[in-house]
Amino acid sequence: MSGPRCDRMLAGTALALLLAAPFDVLAQDASQSSAVNPSATAAPTVPAAQPAAEKSSPVAAPAGVQATATDSATPSASPVATTEPTPAPDPLASLDPADRPVAEKIRDLFAATGTPEKIFASKSERAAVETFYKGRNLAPLWLDKGIVNARAKAVIARVKAADADGLDLNDYRLPSFDGLSPDALAEADVKLTQTVLTFARHLQAGRFPYNRVSHNNIALPQAPPDSAAVLASMANAEDPGKALDAYAPPHEAYRRLKEKLAEIRAKSSAKVEIADGPLLRYNAKAVMQDPRVPALREKLGLAGEESDLAYDAKLAAAVRTFQQANELPATGSLDARTVKTLNAPVGGRQVDLILANMERWRWYPRDLGADYSIVNQPDFMLKVMHNGAQVWTTKVVIGDPSPGKQTPLLSETMKSITVNPTWNVPPSIVYGEYLPALSRDPTVLARMGLVVTYGRDGSVVNIAQPPGGNSPTASSSISTTPTRSSCSRPMCAPSATAACAYRIPQNMPMFSSILRVPAITGRRRGSRACSAPASRTWRCRLGRSGCM
Secondary structure (H helix, E strand, O other): OOHHHHHHHHHHHHHHHHHHHHHHHHHHHHHHHHHHOOOOOOOOOOOOOOOHHHHHOOOOOOHHHHHHHHHHHOOOOOOOOOOOOOOOOOOOOOOOOOOHHHHHHHHHHHHOOOHHHHHOOOHHHHHHHHHHHHHOOOOOOOEEOOEEOHHHHHHHHHHHOHHHHOOOHHHOOOOOOOOOOHHHHHHHHHHHHHHHHHHHHHHHHOOOOHHHOOOOOEEOOOOOOOHHHHHHHHHHOOOHHHHHHOOOOOOHHHHHHHHHHHHHHHHHHOOOOOOOOOOEOOOOOOOOEOOOHHHHHHHHOOOOOOOOOEOOHHHHHHHHHHHHHOOOOOOOOEOHHHHHHHOOOOOHHHHHHHHHHHHHHOOOOOOOOOEEEEEEOOOOEEEEEEOOEEEEEEEEEOOOOOOOOOOOEEEEEOOEEEEOOOEEOOHHHHHHHHHHHHHHOOOHHHHOOOEEEEOOOOOEEEEEEOOOOOOOOOOOEEEOOOOHHHOOOHHHOHHHOOOOEEEOOOOHHHHHHHHOOOOOOOEEEOOEEEOOOOOEEEEOOOOEEEEO
């Protein structure tokens, strides 16, 4: 058989097989359907006449047809049961129905953009408050069943008494809860929370950073309280108002300043006015009489009979004390200027000084330790304290009040005590005072007992004064130096440290025992303590030392 004809026959056979395959599939499908349902009509059969090649050579059906046949032959599976996700538990389900609308609005308030940032002072404060509310399932802190609770009333009353601690009530936003919708109640609750945080921060760390006062002359911790701890104490305290008191300085000096502030304000509330009149001067031989004397005694807090009009020595002394406190000529005479100052409105210089010192106490550490020393710079005094009692006091030498020469405000742990220290003159004094004086008179520093050290090029390297009676730190003195950890500020540089210096105490065994150093001995000459000329340093464990 020729090649072309054979090819045509094979092609025809393949085509017949392809055409027959669908009928085979349909026949199988029909037979299966009949087996399932006998009443069904039988499918038409495929013609019997088939080429022998078709029966002996199975050919795969096209992909589409094969898939259809397979799907038809496979019994239909039962539908798979789908499991729906379990809904998350509702955090508000445990709340009282009256608190739930407010809680929902609190949740929406934190979810909104912009509104929380307008309420809080910082992002960290906002995060702490949001975490706190979520920890209590967003329940309001200052409301119970939609009504202001005792907790809110206690903190509002305490904040309203802010002026007793020298704070300004205008710095604290106290929201009203009366007749508000859930939206407004939610915002009021969060605002009161922020106000309480601000008040606690002002009580503990002050109203403003101390670098607004000085950039390089103060080194104090000024540590604000942790917001989460404040909120926890407010939620758990039996009396949140008293819990807020714990953030105020616990020191005795702060308490006395607070009492003095209340005393001055109470006196001024009486509105005692001193009338104008002639000059009153104390004269022991001829005591002056004046109808203003009873009012003057009341103004100055002196006891006396209403009928007593004598301007006596006791009243003149009280007038002199008032004049000194208000930077008036201390004559003890009642003149027009003194009358004007007596009638001045509340506030004045004395109140301002108290407020400034209360603010400064908030910058200091809360725990000064059982043993510590403290320097009162304006009073030029140092006190050594032991278990809350003063065991020794002395006068001190401090820096000049002019800029660049002031003794810094600091609080540091004392590491050592040097008796008879060499006074290394600070660079500010060297370049600002001594070198100009040296250029005018080459012998002036030697006459002052100062030793000048020169470099190889002839420049001044250091000016110091050896221990002795002419030293500004005194012949017998103790100086303290801040730890190295606090020397990042320029004023703490070792060469520029102007430490407070003070006399060795007379009761040296007691003093040495408190400082936990070997007994410091010395010989006495006249009324001044005088130890050996050489300097000597002891390591001590006194605790903190502060200048203020």
